[in-house]
Structures are given as structure tokens and as C-alpha cells.
Amino acid sequence: RKEVEQDPGPFNVPEGATVAFNCTYSNSASQSFFWYRQDCRKEPKLLMSVYSSGNEDGRFTAQLNRASQYISLLIRDSKLSDSATYLCVVRGTGGFKTIFGAGTRLFVKA
Amino acid sequence: NAGVTQTPKFQVLKTGQSMTLQCAQDMNHEYMSWYRQDPGMGLRLIHYSVGAGITDQGEVPNGYNVSRSTTEDFPLRLLSAAPSQTSVYFCASESGTRREQYFGPGTRLTVT
Numbered sequence: 193r194k195e196v197e198q199d200p201g202p203f204n205v206p207e208g209a210t211v212a213f214n215c216t217y218s219n220s221a222s223q224s225f226f227w228y229r230q231d232c233r234k235e236p237k238l239l240m241s242v243y244s245s246g247n248e249d250g251r252f253t254a255q256l257n258r259a260s261q262y263i264s265l266l267i268r269d270s271k272l273s274d275s276a277t278y279l280c281v282v283r284g285t286g287g288f289k290t291i292f293g294a295g296t297r298l299f300v301k302a
Numbered sequence: 303n304a305g306v307t308q309t310p311k312f313q314v315l316k317t318g319q320s321m322t323l324q325c326a327q328d329m330n331h332e333y334m335s336w337y338r339q340d341p342g343m344g345l346r347l348i349h350y351s352v353g354a355g356i357t358d359q360g361e362v363p364n365g366y367n368v369s370r371s372t373t374e375d376f377p378l379r380l381l382s383a384a385p386s387q388t389s390v391y392f393c394a395s396e397s398g399t400r401r402e403q404y405f406g407p408g409t410r411l412t413v414t
Contacts, residue, residue: 196344234407235392235405235406235408236392236405237405238402238403238404279344279345283401290335290347290403291344292337292344292346293344294342294343294344
């Protein structure tokens with residue numbers, strides 16, 4: 193079993209739709225959680241950190257469920273510009289134990 | 303403020319050649335890392351540094367060396383290139399407090 197698993201997609205949604213991605217992790221001692229977006233042939237860019245209480249940034253909402261060991265990303269009112277690959281990142285305590293998911297591809301169509 | 307810069311953007315090597323991938327950051331971040339990204343896989347950590355003079359191995363360190371003589375620079379050396387090292391290489395830096403990483407634009411390396 194991979195340490196961090198994501199549905200690779202692709203998710204094809206129309207503009208204005210709401211779409212949700214999940215990411216599961218296997219190490220219950222994981223401490224820090226993030227969502228990054230990566231455009232084709234570009235570097236990953238931080239989208240948002242994920243906090244235990246859940247957090248929102250505009251149209252994006254991230255949730256953490258420690259009991260079930262998954263994090264989620266909800267995108268509301270999808271825009272064409274949201275088309276990208278979304279990477280889930282899980283980090284351990286101290287050190288540099290950093291695990292990236294393989295990513296979920298999203299296509300938003302007009 | 304350029305953030306994280308990497309050179310070169312593209313490189314083709316023959317098997318057995320050596321080269322150095324450059325990475326620099328101007329954010330005064332303590333932590334820097336090197337990752338490789340292969341199709342269908344998540345980024346994998348090669349080496350990292352928690353400060354000048356301090357480096358350690360990540361998940362896939364074989365065939366690579368690093369050094370950190372200054373806070374700003376963190377070069378990655380390929381000692382004897384192999385086709386299995388064909389990949390996209392990303393350098394990242396972070397401040398250590400919020401643990402959010404910032405990535406350079408990447409180097410696309412092909413080993414023939």
C-alpha cells in the first residue's frame with residue numbers, strides 16, 4: 193500500500209461545478225498536511241495548508257480527518273483556470289519525512 | 303525577490319557523464335531539498351539540508367551528492383549518469399516554521 197494515495201482521475205467537470213478530491217495516508221503519526229497544484233510542465237505551487245479544524249481560502253476548502261486518515265479538497269464554482277494536477281502532501285514529525293501523492297488531474301471545461 | 307531558481311532548465315547527458323544541477327534561493331530559508339518527479343509517481347526526496355554545512359539523505363539518494371556551503375545555494379551532483387536518472391528535478395526551500403515548501407521551476411534531465 194502506498195503511504196499517500198490519491199485517485200489519479202482525470203476529473204472532467206463543467207465550469208461552475210463543485211468538485212472534491214480525497215487523499216488517504218497510512219502513517220497515523222503524520223503531522224502536517226498540504227495541497228499543492230501543479231500545472232503541466234511546471235513546478236508544484238502551494239495551494240493551502242490543511243489544519244485539523246478545516247480551513248477555507250476563497251473557493252477552496254480543505255479538511256483533515258485524523259481518525260480515518262484522509263484529507264480532502266473541495267473546489268466550488270470551478271473555473272477554467274483550476275485545470276491542473278492537485279498534489280496531496282503529508283509530512284512527519286520533525287525531520288524531512290515528506291510524502292507526495294501522485295496527484296489528481298482536474299479538467300474544467302466551458 | 304526571485305524565490306527559488308534552478309539551472310539549467312534542460313540537460314541531455316550520456317551515460318557515465320557527471321554534472322551539477324544548480325539551485326539558489328533568496329528568501330533566507332534554512333531548509334532546502336531536492337526531489338525528482340517521474341511519470342505516474344509523486345515527487346520523491348533525494349537529499350535535503352537543514353542549514354549550511356548540514357545535509358542528509360532522503361528516500362532515493364543513490365547516485366547523487368549534495369553540499370551546502372551557504373544558506374543560498376544547494377547544488378545536486380550526478381556522479382555517473384544512468385538512464386534511470388532521466389527525470390524532472392525540483393529544488394525546494396522552506397522556512398521551517400510553517401513547513402510550507404516553495405519550488406524552483408525544475409530541470410528536465412535526459413540520460414541516453
